[in-house]
Amino acid sequence: MVDDIPARMFYAGRRWRVSDMPTRLRESVWAAPLHGGGGLYGWRFQATDEDGGSFVFDVFRTESDWHVHRAYT
Template identity: 65%
Template sequence: MDALTVEHPTTLWMVNDIPTRMVYAGRRWRVTDTPTRLRHSVWTASLESHTGLYGWRFQGTNDDGVSLVFDLYKGEDGWHVHRSYA
């Protein structure tokens, strides 16, 4: 599995506090699996300094049928994609 580390802001929509879709890098992504909540232990050292840090891991599929796995975290200024996996 190839991993790409990024730190890009994203817009995330939730239903009942569970991610359902997002806009990332100018593309729309639908959540196409069951999202997993991420806690402090999965983040790199640079992110662990944030108190209350949490995020989500889920598979997203765009309009072209391309699917990636995304790790998102909630920062002070909103949601960010930390990594995506092909």
């Protein structure tokens, strides 16, 4: 995170850099119900790996880390 906005991540054994403007996702977009309250939120962004491959990721914050909910080609 840079200034609370995703900038890069490590996922599926690869390093990814965010390559567009991330969009904040709110609870209403998640298919899974919210457990335990606390305001589930996440981000949708395109990220590009070191080989030039790009995906769009939906990620959300858990109590201890981040979870990739979905990756789109």
